Amino acid sequence: xxxxxxxxxxxxxxxxxxxxxxxxxxxxxxxxxxxxxxxxxxxxxxxxxxxxxxxxxxxxxxxxxxxxxxxxxxxx
Amino acid sequence: xxxxxxxxxxxxxxxxxxxxxxxxxxxxxxxxxxxxxxxxxxxxxxxxxxxxxxxxxxxxxxxxxxxxxxxxxxxxxxxxxxxxxxxxxxxxxxxxxxxxxxxxxxxxxxxxxxxxxxxxxxxxxxxxxxxxxxxxxxxxxxxxxxxxxxxxxxxxxxxxxxxxxxxxxxxxxxxxxxxxxxxxxxxxxxxxxxxxxxxxxxxxxxxxxxxxxxxxxxxxxxxxxxxxxxxxxxxxxxxxxxxxxxxxxxxxxxxxxxxxxxxxxxxxxxxxxxxxxxxxxxxxxxxxxxxxxxxxxxxxxxxxxxxxxxxxxxxxxxxxxxxxxxxxxxxxxxxxxxxxxxxxxxxxxxxxxxxxxxxxxxxxxxxxxxxxxxxxxxxxxxxxxxxxxxxxxxxxxxxxxxxxxxxxxxxxxxxxxxxxxxxxxxxxxxxxxxxxxxxxxxxxxxxxxxxxxxxxxxxxxxxxxxxxxxxxxxxxxxxxxxxxxxxxxxxxxxxxxxxxxxxxxxxxxxxxxxxxxxxxxxxxxxxxxxxxxxxxxxxxxxxxxxxxxxxxxxxxxxxxxxxxxxxxxxxxxxxxxxxxxxxxxxxxxxxxxxxxxxxxxxxxxxxxxxxxxxxxx
Numbered sequence: 001x002x003x004x005x006x007x008x009x010x011x012x013x014x015x016x017x018x019x020x021x022x023x024x025x026x027x028x029x030x031x032x033x034x035x036x037x038x039x040x041x042x043x044x045x046x047x048x049x050x051x052x053x054x055x056x057x058x059x060x061x062x063x064x065x066x067x068x069x070x071x072x073x074x075x076x
Numbered sequence: 077x078x079x080x081x082x083x084x085x086x087x088x089x090x091x092x093x094x095x096x097x098x099x100x101x102x103x104x105x106x107x108x109x110x111x112x113x114x115x116x117x118x119x120x121x122x123x124x125x126x127x128x129x130x131x132x133x134x135x136x137x138x139x140x141x142x143x144x145x146x147x148x149x150x151x152x153x154x155x156x157x158x159x160x161x162x163x164x165x166x167x168x169x170x171x172x173x174x175x176x177x178x179x180x181x182x183x184x185x186x187x188x189x190x191x192x193x194x195x196x197x198x199x200x201x202x203x204x205x206x207x208x209x210x211x212x213x214x215x216x217x218x219x220x221x222x223x224x225x226x227x228x229x230x231x232x233x234x235x236x237x238x239x240x241x242x243x244x245x246x247x248x249x250x251x252x253x254x255x256x257x258x259x260x261x262x263x264x265x266x267x268x269x270x271x272x273x274x275x276x277x278x279x280x281x282x283x284x285x286x287x288x289x290x291x292x293x294x295x296x297x298x299x300x301x302x303x304x305x306x307x308x309x310x311x312x313x314x315x316x317x318x319x320x321x322x323x324x325x326x327x328x329x330x331x332x333x334x335x336x337x338x339x340x341x342x343x344x345x346x347x348x349x350x351x352x353x354x355x356x357x358x359x360x361x362x363x364x365x366x367x368x369x370x371x372x373x374x375x376x377x378x379x380x381x382x383x384x385x386x387x388x389x390x391x392x393x394x395x396x397x398x399x400x401x402x403x404x405x406x407x408x409x410x411x412x413x414x415x416x417x418x419x420x421x422x423x424x425x426x427x428x429x430x431x432x433x434x435x436x437x438x439x440x441x442x443x444x445x446x447x448x449x450x451x452x453x454x455x456x457x458x459x460x461x462x463x464x465x466x467x468x469x470x471x472x473x474x475x476x477x478x479x480x481x482x483x484x485x486x487x488x489x490x491x492x493x494x495x496x497x498x499x500x501x502x503x504x505x506x507x508x509x510x511x512x513x514x515x516x517x518x519x520x521x522x523x524x525x526x527x528x529x530x531x532x533x534x535x536x537x538x539x540x541x542x543x544x545x546x547x548x549x550x551x552x553x554x555x556x557x558x559x560x561x562x563x564x565x566x567x568x569x570x571x572x573x574x575x576x577x578x579x580x581x582x583x584x585x586x587x588x589x590x591x592x593x594x595x596x597x598x599x600x601x602x603x604x605x606x607x608x609x610x611x612x613x614x615x616x617x618x619x620x621x622x623x624x625x626x627x628x629x630x631x632x633x634x635x636x637x638x639x640x641x642x643x644x645x646x647x648x649x650x651x652x653x654x655x656x657x658x659x660x661x662x663x664x665x666x667x668x669x670x671x672x673x674x675x676x677x678x679x680x681x682x683x684x685x686x687x688x689x690x691x692x693x
Contacts, residue, residue: 008307008310010307010308010537014537014547014548042326043322043323043326044322044323044324044326044327044647045323047310047311047314047315047319049310049314053314053352054311054314054315054319054348054349054352055349056344056349056350056353070310070311071311071537072311072319072320072323072537073309073311073312073320073533073536073537073538073582074320074323074324074329074505074510074532074533074535074536074537075317075318075319075320075321075323075324075329075390075391075394075504076317076369076389076390076391076526076527076530076578076579
């Protein structure tokens, strides 16, 4: 039982982040806390998605979550 | 050239005359369609003497060669006219379904001139045009009008109409499409042009599909491209444009307190994430769009109950929210809904209200001046009440509805608070955050427009590999702002002419894909450079329109607040754009002189030699 992180190819291409180099998120940890711990980048560049839904940075991971990280584009 | 009908419907409301213009194919070859063809028609039909609200100002609806072809995000159309808000070139683009219906009616566009003595609708049903009285619709809101026409002509009937604000010639009024889904031609006050013609609604049902050159080839390309677009634009799908609100505040992009402040963490309360967790019901998809960035929201209880339809876009949140410091998402949604129903530009509305709040703070306006409204920063009640005043053109709303530049003619000592370029309010992107936007806003042909160049896309996640932008440009890179703007403005002009959504750029679309699509659709090969040159031609014809109206370097300016007052926030620190060198470089890159006038050789190179006679002597 764990939380899994997935980095999309587009995010990886833009910010040079490799999925294999990241620590796994912890159950109960917030997205904001994880971003800092993993050195994932700036919040303004990150769109975290769990179960097909965008999550706020205050969201706390739950067991079996798969967190996918997309880049956050500038708004139109 | 396939995909064009080569027919433009012309309707003169003075005499109720309906005719068909069949332009030479060179008009479409040179100016592509949409914005480009509209701009050239406007140039040829009007001049400095044309009153924007007079009978001689045409209102031009145009589709492009991609409209109704199933190219992703191509459900769009353009409306072009001389702007009553700015007095110069005016245009607006909208998604939704109207553009597809218009193209399927068998025309590339419609030009309406003259003024009817009484309110009318234009019906274009299966290719047959007619004019009918609109007394029963005059005074009704835009959602009602769309529903009424759909009830009469079926669900495939699409409308382009005005609300009560356009009827009252409010200079910041819009043209509304798709009823409660509210796809707006929002800027430049084109709703007032439609109102001046006493044209309430253009209702279209179309069933003809334009023939394209290589349907199989296009399908094969779509199979490859659409999944990539969907993957790259996941954020737009999940959160819409509102998804970037919190990020914009963190970066220092969102205007706060009429562009005076930075750091406003309350932005998270009005973000796309907040919307998704509260009032969002489902996505809205424009025609031919696989992304679905539109928000369909409902508010059924509480103080702001009664909203059902389009949710606020980022620009609305930035202007009615951040710039007014209102952190109540439901109140902003309610105000946006009023604007959608009445047909009012939310960017201009937010800018006018933020300026009013600053005037109130500084004692230039009292609650007595504001019809009893206490315009405190952050007051949702005041923001909604002022929005309603603007929509109804009532009391103080008559002044605010003229836009921030005109407000300074009454409000002495308020010049520094009116944040605009050429009379068009800045949308919610700060050049102190994305420095390429400085010269982009200054040189946009319709005034301060974030989408005329959208160079900030390329400072975040977008790329343009055909011209060496393999990776996004890091913010605050010094140098190269001019070149990027020219490339991006030319590209945006092309997208506005083909009629394809600019957000497709986030999906990886750039010059090369467009060149390929263009060949498959029209059967005419245009290289990347030829496409870019067409974009340059389109940009220059609009510039020449403005030059003819006296626009020069002195008009290509940013508000002093943007140039001299740093935000001093986490996202931007103390940065302000070093503007003049950027503008010098831009003019050089464009082939314009240092006063911002296209050089004769530039016009010759672009095949615009016939416009040289309009150069200042």
